Amino acid sequence: MQSDWRRTHHCGELRVSDTGKTVVLNGWVNSLRGYNQQVFVDMRDRYGITQAVFESDTVSQQKDLFQIAEKLGREFVIAVLGKVRPRLPGKENLDHATGSVEVLASEIRVLNQCPTPPFEVTEFPGEEIAGEDIRLQYRYLDLRRPSLQKILAMRHCMNKVIRDYLDRDGFLELETPLLGRSTPEGARDYLVPSRVWPGAWFALPQSPQIYKQLLMVGGYDKYYQIAHCLRDEDLRADRQPEFTQLDLEMSFVKQDDVLEVIERLTVEVFAKCVGAKIARPFTRLTCAEAMARFGSDKPDLRFAMEIVDLTDLGLKTEFRVFKEAVEGGGKLRGICAKNAAGRFSNTDLKPGGKLSDFVIQCGGKGLAWLKVENGKITSTIEKFIPKEVQEEMRARLGAVDGDLILLVADKEEIASQALGSLRIHLARQLGLLDGLSGQYQICWVVDFPSFIFDAEEKRWVANHHPFTSPREEDLGKLESDPGSVMARAYDLVINGYECGGGSIRIHDPEVQARLFSVLGMTPEQARHRFGFLLDALKYGAPPHGGIALGLDRWAMILAGTANIRDVIAFPKNQKARDLMTGAPASVDARQLKELGL
RNA sequence: GGGGGCGUAGCUCAACUGGUUAGAGUACCGGACUGUCGAUCCGGUGGUUGCGGGUUCGAAUCCCGUCGCCCUCGCCA
The missing domain is CATH 3.30.1360.30 (GAD-like domain)
Structure with a gap:
């Protein structure tokens, strides 16, 4: 029955030029309008909406055609076989690209039924959509909303433009492990227990930082990866525990080389994904200037x-x-x-x-x-x-x-x-940000201090991360005056969001050791935690640097939303729970036993 | 952990200063209707006002506790 049917067109495809064709459409019932002799069904898929018409006097092999159509409900999944015909003059619906035609159904298959949905999938302009928690609980229904589908398609566009651009520029997309070693400093790690080594733990990556540096040592001079990163910290409107970075690293480069690659990439992403023209070079502010003029190291320059x-x-x-x-x-x-x-x-x-x-x-x-x-x-x-x-x-x-x-x-x-x-x-x-959709103010913030004094721990901590190279001219005062040492680090800021950050890295093992020392690590501790990195730097590490871009925040800005959950298919809520699956959840005692917990 | 906001029908919201039987739109169910398109018209179902306690003649409303959701500070190298 169903198996001999094959979708011939999607629901955004048919035009007047298709008149007379026998077609098969698949999709969800978006809405129904019925008479006792005639039923109109709007079929929806991610391409659009097409109207199917069922008439009680249609001569069809399927005797119960009209009876089935009458009993359809919203969000039923159906297949309709029928003939394309133009709508009656004056009855076109200009709201839809397919609105000049309709499909006169001669057969229908109900592929799946659907109970009354907990909220309405159909969106209407100016009308409130359902609350976020119920949408997250039934995320698969929420994902049917055209506006969410549009955002996820835009993310696809971002990824594709990035890959095309970097491929053209000679970058290799390489993967790095998810199961790695926990490193102190920085964000709290998500930990994974080892079954084979009871009592030992893997850490999920906060970012592929060290691995990408090791790839540079390995000779892959232009690397990138669209990488998932995990940080067990509290959430914000623009922060999820699991997020996506464009991670990128280059060998034999200076700061300006990295910035130029990213500027050109940014111009291309904005042009191809939202049709926005971005002028370059981007504004550059020193950290000190940004703080003095805007009171922030991620200034919103739109006002x-x-x-x-x-x-x-x-x-x-x-x-x-x-x-x-x-x-x-x-x-x-x-x-x-x-x-x-x-x-x-x-x-x-x-x-x-x-x-x-x-x-x-x-x-x-x-x-x-x-x-x-x-x-x-x-x-x-x-x-x-x-x-x-x-x-x-x-x-x-x-x-x-x-x-x-x-x-x-x-x-x-x-x-x-x-x-x-x-x-x-x-x-x-004051509404200064109203009506600014489609406006993008992008800048680099540069010249960050290498260290910040942590009053609580009473020690210097890395402002960026401990692999960031200080300015060459500041190396002499690394120990004597850490507070005045400037880093070769840079942040990309768009509309007040920190959308990327990177640096030129340390490639000299002695400088790296000195830096660990400034951070309060004994040589033994440094060797214990980062011995593999210090060794790698010894074995002919090239000068290198790179950047990571927060693609979720990019997607937020391109989509014009202030909520990171709007640009992620299956996000966690503010308490880091997945309301759909209930994760995190308890596990069987047997699983714990196997892990030695 | 701290601060703030919110929680009323499946959904979105209303209900004045504490006062009649907690309403509206939508969804849903039934009926009418042969060109609708957010169909329309008629009728109907639907409520532990998050939960627990307190104050009061009387609580959706005030108080205390608790749970959930959102924003934020800390945190996020």
């Missing part, structure tokens, strides 16, 4: 609202908070929110108010403000600031009537970061 330094003016006020912060070596900095004076009440701004609380959550001590309204400046701290200083602040921030100036005085790092977070927060509240 201005830059941070302005007013430290010198802090001393010219009688406001104790400002003076004490500045005299203590801190900074006074501010941003100007355009046309926001009327948007925030004094209640929002004063201690305990929404904006003030926001700054405190960012680690700041509080928020000061000036409103420019009706040609004058008002503020609760107005009386502590001489008029000419107020005017100087207004001028430096470029504030005009209607604007709101927000000030934070604190240690430099806190002042910058708090204002950086506030900048993003305000942009969302």
Whole structure:
């Protein structure tokens, strides 16, 4: 019966030029419209929607044709054999590419039934789709939604463009193990117990970092891989425990060589996947500049609202908070929110108010403000600031009537970061990001410090990772002044998302050993943990460097969504659970016993 | 682990300051209808207001606890 039928066309394919053809369509019932003598069925597959018509007076080998059509339900899987005919004049449906034709059914097979779905698969513009947890629980139904299918097809496009581009450029796609060795530092590992070696554990890769460096030692001078990476850390709207990177490494290159490959690749991906033109070279900001101007090492450049330094003016006020912060070596900095004076009440701004609380959550001590309204400046701290200083602040921030100036005085790092977070927060509240779909602001952030001092552990930790090469000119102060050592590292930032990061690596075993030492490892510990790498570097490691791109975040940006789960077929929820399968779940006692657990 | 938000019909939401029998749209079921297309029209089913406790004459609403989901800080070399 069914086996002698073969799909001849998909549901987005038929046109008027196909008139008269006998066709077989397969698909899901998207919707039904019935009369007592006539039933219209919209059949859906991932290509589109085609209307099939069943008429009670159709002469067919199948006697029960109309009775079956009448009893169809949404999401039934059906095969329809019939003849293509143009729709009656004026009855075309321009919403669908196939809307000028329909298939007059002469036979139908119900390939599978479906109970009433827990939510509606059909999407309507401007209407809310079902809540996320129920969609994740029935992800296979959610995956039928055209918008999700479009995103996953776009990811396919990304992968294909990447592979085509890198292949053309002479890169080899090579695989690296999933079962590897746990390395300290960095993200928490997912661990896999060894049955053969009871008590010993594999770690799933946080990234193929060390393996790709070993491939460089092995002579594969241009490597890439679209790799799954796993990190057992808490989730965010743009973070999953399991995610996909374009991992790439090159030998005999300098930083600019890597950046150029990625810039050209980026231009191609954006052009081919979403039809966007990206200009290059990309903007480059040093880490210090990004922090000073935007309060973030992943600045969103789609809007201005830059941070302005007013430290010198802090001393010219009688406001104790400002003076004490500045005299203590801190900074006074501010941003100007355009046309926001009327948007925030004094209640929002004063201690305990929404904006003030926001700054405190960012680690700041509080928020000061000036409103420019009706040609004058008002503020609760107005009386502590001489008029000419107020005017100087207004001028430096470029504030005009209607604007709101927000000030934070604190240690430099806190002042910058708090204002950086506030900048993003305000942009969302003020709608500065609305209507920006299809706009992409891409930049490199470069010149990161190699080390950050971990106050809790009281030691230097690697800012990027411990294989990142310091700048050659900084090698001399590796031990004497680690805080001033700059790394040959770079991040790719798109619309405020960190979408990639990489570095030129250390290829000299002695430098690598020194770096481990700065991080507080004894030579014995370094040998125990990374002996294989130190050995490999000894045996003729070429200079090399590379980058990894977070493809899930790329997909988010290209798809215009703020939720990473929207671009992954089977994502985990915020608590790292798979609501569909129930993973993680307990296992049989026997399995544990075999593993010696 | 901390902070914030949410939880009402299968789904999306409403229900004023605590006050009648918790409503609407949609889905679903039944009926009418020969050109619909998010069909329409008529009728109907559907509720432990997440769960447990408390305050009250009276709780979806207030309080406490708990569970779940989302955002966020910490964390993410």
